[in-house]
Amino acid sequence: MKKYTIEFEEKNGRFYSNEIPQNHFFKLLKNIKKDKPRLITATGFANSGGDFFIYYHFEIMKQIYTFRTSLIDNKAMTISAVFPGASWIERELSELYEIKFDKKLTALFHLN
Numbered sequence: 001m002k003k004y005t006i007e008f009e010e011k012n013g014r015f016y017s018n019e020i021p022q023n024h025f026f027k028l029l030k031n032i033k034k035d036k037p038r039l040i041t042a043t044g045f046a047n048s049g050g051d052f053f054i055y056y057h058f059e060i061m062k063q064i065y066t067f068r069t070s071l072i073d074n075k076a077m078t079i080s081a082v083f084p085g086a087s088w089i090e091r092e093l094s095e096l097y098e099i100k101f102d103k104k105l106t107a108l109f110h111l112n
């Protein structure tokens with residue numbers, strides 16, 4: 001399924017997912033903002049190769065979208081400027097996994 005200018009893997013006609021590089025993540029957030037998304041949560045996951053990913057789970061028009069993004073040098077951009085509720089989730093991920101949520105990355109990608 002193509003929505004928000006990217007392809008999504010569809011599961012059960014209601015759940016959609018895709019991997020989004022951090023340098024494209026702000027564009028995606030700007031695109032979905034018009035549909036009044038609800039941030040459900042974010043989760044962290046490390047694969048067996050030691051790569052770490054953050055999964056952002058949104059409800060948009062009664063459908064669930066999961067966006068996976070990888071870290072850059074154990075850093076991720078904060079989305080709390082757009083979704084204030086994310087600050088609690090980001091703080092927890094930071095404490096559990098020592099991820100640095102960098103406002104400079106956010107500014108670099110023009111999220112603010």
